[in-house]
Amino acid sequence: MPALACVDAAVPPPGYGLAWDGSLPAPGPFPGGAPTAATADLEHLSPWSPDLSAALYKIDGWGAPYFSVNAAGNIAVRPYGSATLPHQEIDLMKVVRKASDPKSAGGLGLQLPLIVRLPDVLRHRLESLHSAFDFAIRSSGYGAHYQGVYPVKCNQDRLIVEDVVEFGAPFRFGLEAGSKPELLLAMTCLARGNPEAFLICNGYKDEEYVALALLARTLNLNAVIVLEEEQELDTVVETSRRVGVKPVIGLRAKLRTRHSGHFGSTSGEKGKFGLTTAQILSVARKLQRLEMLDCLQLLHFHIGSQIPSTTLLADGVGEAAHIYCELVRLGAAMRVIDVGGGLGIDYDGSHSSGSDMSVGYGLDEYADAVVRAVQYACDRKGVRHPILCSESGRALVSHHSVLIFEAVSSTTAAACDPAAALGAGPTYFLDKLPDDARSDCRDLIAATFQAECDKVLIYMDELKRKCVEQFKDGRLRLEHLAAIDGLCELVANETGPAHPVRTYHVNLSLFTSMPDFWAIEQLFPIVPIHRLDQRPRVEGVLSDLTCDSDGKVDRFIGGRPSLPLHEFGGGGNDGGYYLGMFLGGAYQEALGGLHNLFGGPSVVRVTQSDGPHCFAVTRAVPGPSCADVLRAMQHEPELMFEALKRRAEESAARGGGVDAGAVATALARAFRSMPYLVVGGDSGGDGMSSDSEVSAGGAEASDDGSYEEWEFIRCLSV
Numbered sequence: 001m002p003a004l005a006c007v008d009a010a011v012p013p014p015g016y017g018l019a020w021d022g023s024l025p026a027p028g029p030f031p032g033g034a035p036t037a038a039t040a041d042l043e044h045l046s047p048w049s050p051d052l053s054a055a056l057y058k059i060d061g062w063g064a065p066y067f068s069v070n071a072a073g074n075i076a077v078r079p080y081g082s083a084t085l086p087h088q089e090i091d092l093m094k095v096v097r098k099a100s101d102p103k104s105a106g107g108l109g110l111q112l113p114l115i116v117r118l119p120d121v122l123r124h125r126l127e128s129l130h131s132a133f134d135f136a137i138r139s140s141g142y143g144a145h146y147q148g149v150y151p152v153k154c155n156q157d158r159l160i161v162e163d164v165v166e167f168g169a170p171f172r173f174g175l176e177a178g179s180k181p182e183l184l185l186a187m188t189c190l191a192r193g194n195p196e197a198f199l200i201c202n203g204y205k206d207e208e209y210v211a212l213a214l215l216a217r218t219l220n221l222n223a224v225i226v227l228e229e230e231q232e233l234d235t236v237v238e239t240s241r242r243v244g245v246k247p248v249i250g251l252r253a254k255l256r257t258r259h260s261g262h263f264g265s266t267s268g269e270k271g272k273f274g275l276t277t278a279q280i281l282s283v284a285r286k287l288q289r290l291e292m293l294d295c296l297q298l299l300h301f302h303i304g305s306q307i308p309s310t311t312l313l314a315d316g317v318g319e320a321a322h323i324y325c326e327l328v329r330l331g332a333a334m335r336v337i338d339v340g341g342g343l344g345i346d347y348d349g350s351h352s353s354g355s356d357m358s359v360g361y362g363l364d365e366y367a368d369a370v371v372r373a374v375q376y377a378c379d380r381k382g383v384r385h386p387i388l389c390s391e392s393g394r395a396l397v398s399h400h401s402v403l404i405f406e407a408v409s410s411t412t413a414a415a416c417d418p419a420a421a422l423g424a425g426p427t428y429f430l431d432k433l434p435d436d437a438r439s440d441c442r443d444l445i446a447a448t449f450q451a452e453c454d455k456v457l458i459y460m461d462e463l464k465r466k467c468v469e470q471f472k473d474g475r476l477r478l479e480h481l482a483a484i485d486g487l488c489e490l491v492a493n494e495t496g497p498a499h500p501v502r503t504y505h506v507n508l509s510l511f512t513s514m515p516d517f518w519a520i521e522q523l524f525p526i527v528p529i530h531r532l533d534q535r536p537r538v539e540g541v542l543s544d545l546t547c548d549s550d551g552k553v554d555r556f557i558g559g560r561p562s563l564p565l566h567e568f569g570g571g572g573n574d575g576g577y578y579l580g581m582f583l584g585g586a587y588q589e590a591l592g593g594l595h596n597l598f599g600g601p602s603v604v605r606v607t608q609s610d611g612p613h614c615f616a617v618t619r620a621v622p623g624p625s626c627a628d629v630l631r632a633m634q635h636e637p638e639l640m641f642e643a644l645k646r647r648a649e650e651s652a653a654r655g656g657g658v659d660a661g662a663v664a665t666a667l668a669r670a671f672r673s674m675p676y677l678v679v680g681g682d683s684g685g686d687g688m689s690s691d692s693e694v695s696a697g698g699a700e701a702s703d704d705g706s707y708e709e710w711e712f713i714r715c716l717s718v
Contacts, residue, residue: 053532056564058557061349062525062583066121066399073533075580077402079120079608081128088608090615092116093530096404096578098617099604108620111674113405113508113601115589120608122160122400123167129343129392130171132367142371143385147172149200151341152182154393154586155401159605159619161185164396165193172196174222176391178203180212187216198389199223200300200338202252205232207239214245224336226250226300230279233286249287250298250338251280253323257316259304274301280323284330296332298389299324302340305394308353310361310369313342317370321377328383336387339370343392345399347523347583348557357523357557363395394586401585403601404529405508407577408679410540410568434475437466441484444491453495460488501562502540503552506579507677509598510544510551514581515591518550523557525582528566536564542579545677546596576679594632598675599624627671637671 050069054060059067065081074093078084099114101107133146150164152175164173174197175186183201190199199221201213205228216223225236225247233249240247254274275283287293303316317339328334343366344359353360361369370388378385433441444459467484470476508514516522526542539562544551556563568577592600605619627637648663 048533048535050533053536056536057525057527057532058349059525059527061351062346062557063349066118066124067582069532071533073531075527075529075532077118077121079118079124081124088614090118090606090608091613092402092404092580093578094613095604095606095615095617096529098613099602099620108604108617110602110604110620110622111676111678113403113513113623113676115601115603116402116404117159117585117603117605118400118402118607119159119163119605122163122397125396125399126164126167126171126173128363129367129390129395130168130173132363133371133388135364136367136371137388140368140371140375142375144387146367146388146390147174147196147198148390148392149174149176149198149338150396151176151178151202151391151393152186153178153590155397155589156182156185157589158185158189160397161189162192165189165197168197169194172198174198174200176200176202176393180209183209183212183216187212187219187221190221191219195220195222197222198336200250200298200389200391201225202228202300204228205235207235210236210239210247211243214240214243214247217245217248222248224248224250224298226252226298226338227275227283228252228273230275230283233283237290237292247295248297249292249295250300250336251275251283251296251327253277253280253299253301253320255301255303255316255319257303257312257319259308259312271302277323280327281330284327284332288331293331294333296327297334298336298338299327299334300338300340302391303342305341306344306356306359307342308344308355308359310365313361313366314369314373317373318377321374322381324374324386325377325381325383329381334386336389337374338389338391341391341393343390343395345395345583347525349525350558397585398583399585403513403581403584403588404578405506405513405581405601406679407504407506407542407568407579408677409505410502410538411505433467433480434470437463437470440466441487444488448491448495451495456491456495460491464488500539502538502565502568503543504540504565504568504577506542506544507679508542508544509546509592509595510553511546511548511595512592512598512600513588514553514584515588515593517553519591521555523555524584525557526553526563527580527582529578529580531566531577534566536566538565538567539563540565545598548595551595594629596675597626597629597633599629599632602674623674623676625672626675629675641667641671 050071050073053073054069059069059075065084066078068076068078068089070076070089070091072091072093074091077090077092079088079090095116096112096114097107099108099110099116100112101109103109129148130146133148136142137144137146148168148171150161150168150173152161161175165175168174172194174193175190177183177186177199182203183199186199190197199213199216201209201223203209205213205225210225210232213223213225227233227236227249236247236249252274254271254276258271284293284296287296299320301316301320303313307313307316320339321337324334324337343363346359347357348355350358351360352358370390374388375385377383440459440463444456444463447455447459463484467476467481471478471481510518514524517524528536541562542553544553553563554561566577589600600623602623603619603621604617606615607618608614609616624632630637630640644667645660645664648658648660648667651658652660
């Protein structure tokens with residue numbers, strides 16, 4: 001029986017023209033294209049496979065060669081790219097289980113959301129980038145080498161920067177800094193790196209910044225101070241004379257070449273950074289007058305992030321290469337051309353140059369375009385080929401970090417049971433409607449019987465509008481308004497799509513973990529990490545935990561307004577429903593905020609091993625606790641805890657029926673817990689510490705529920 005059969009199955013009063021027998025005509029092909037029951041049955045009977053899921057979510061496009069779907073229907077990591085052997089693949093669901101299972105069950109006791117770092121993938125990305133340039137250089141007969149740098153702004157996490165320095169040491173791979181704290185961390189990490197590695201000092205500079213960069217040179221670090229503005233030259237010259245250290249200077253050129261879209265907004269003549277050709281000439285002549293022209297050794301430029309095509313890339317590199325040659329002609333001791341960032345990644349798997357979400361080339365094509373453009377310009381001018389440098393941060397670290405989060409519930413658009421809202425039946429409520437609203441109701445029923453879907457939508461909107469106006473005037477009761485909503489909902493269920501879009505509520509803060517989605521509409525691949533051997537039968541959008549209407553994901557790669565998902569709660573032995581955001585290793589952690597005081601996720605570092613699960617967790621760090629995020633906003637959790645405990649003791653002393661000890665225990669537990677929801681577990685579980693990094697939740701609860709109060713306060717102060 002159709003849904004509207006429950007509206008009013010009673011026999012209609014004689015002569016009442018709006019009554020019906022409670023059923024609609026047999027469903028047919030509505031104009032909206034809703035699938036019929038026969039089509040749905042065929043879909044249920046057709047087989048499904050992990051390969052079909054990989055095609056549906058375009059995993060082979062954006063994920064190759066690092067991510068695939070295994071035979072169990074889970075996302076698998078291929079840490080060595082296409083060279084990964086089957087027994088070396090890492091099952092992401094097994095990583096989640098290891099991280100989130102309680103310690104008593106052999107897990108690490110971490111709470112989701114969770115960032116899974118894959119240093120093997122990072123190493124492979126770095127080696128692949130160097131191999132691409134090495135092949136392009138050898139195949140073209142280029143007369144110099146490539147040594148890149150990692151811009152630490154992409155992700156300043158200590159282990160990531162240290163990995164880049166360690167993995168890049170054989171290739172003289174260096175770091176780029178854009179601020180004083182970034183310069184300090186780069187100096188510290190490069191102290192253990194290759195002494196020839198570049199330390200590129202970008203960003204706006206004051207005397208303190210310049211002095212710190214010159215200090216790096218006294219520590220035998222290969223620091224290059226890149227001028228972003230013409231007036232910075234005076235600061236460099238004066239500071240170098242004061243400290244007695246000769247600088248190595250670079251120039252950032254403001255090219256005329258630029259690309260459209262958001263990521264090209266910092267390029268071209270109106271870009272935020274760089275020197276014009278007139279300013280470049282002025283700097284070169286001033287250095288010549290100061291007899292410091294030999295200090296000028298590097299030319300830097302930046303076309304923009306996510307350069308879409310090698311055609312645009314070659315155009316910009318060619319322009320910069322001619323500027324480089326002109327500086328050589330003017331007498332500068334030029335050695336290096338730094339092509340900046342812009343090496344893009346394929347977020348949507350389309351391998352297209354038509355959007356900000358993809359690029360139409362790979363590493364090999366990128367390197368070949370750079371090498372040939374520089375070689376062509378230098379050969380025409382008879383200039384020695386320079387060392388090639390790039391600042392390819394996004395392409396290096398995006399793939400090696402996966403954000404895992406859990407769906408906690410799902411809802412449809414309906415906020416109530418429409419049949420229950422109708423109560424006594426439509427005829428009763430129609431009698432109470434004003435004439436114009438009753439006319440709209442009559443039109444709605446007629447259009448529903450005739451399956452005129454477009455008219456149904458118009459009549460529903462008009463009916464709701466008029467009834468709300470009558471309600472605001474006090475002429476309709478709340479029951480009448482609810483009944484109209486219920487009637488419209490039943491009509492929508494009959495005439496609308498067979499599978500309406502659902503909202504999946506996820507245990508995540510969009511503003512903390514995916515800030516670029518909210519800020520610049522950057523899309524990331526989001527995929528269920530398990531159950532991919534099953535057909536996804538739901539279209540859904542994601543809603544985060546924050547009290548903000550912008551905290552939702554309703555745009556997905558491929559231009560989709562919703563994401564194919566599985567029925568909530570059908571995970572079998574897997575328990576919850578887990579999704580992953582991929583290619584988010586660059587910028588998201590550094591840009592994430594504390595909206596609603598949701599802190600960052602827990603983190604595990606996972607490497608490939610020959611053990612039974614093919615992986616080893618080499619580091620595990622719990623996410624910030626409530627105490628941590630409160631302290632970040634200048635609150636003092638120690639004093640807050642004492643104040644609330646004292647309030648509980650005062651209430652108990654007045655005979656208010658309060659157990660002060662139990663209240664204090666609950667408060668201690670709340671301060672040490674993460675801000676995110678505890679799903680399917682004991683909220684009183686202990687915190688997880690690793691490598692002496694302790695969450696504020698360091699207090700242990702004893703068997704009788706008591707705790708060491710002052711030990712807890714001490715842990716809060718760590």
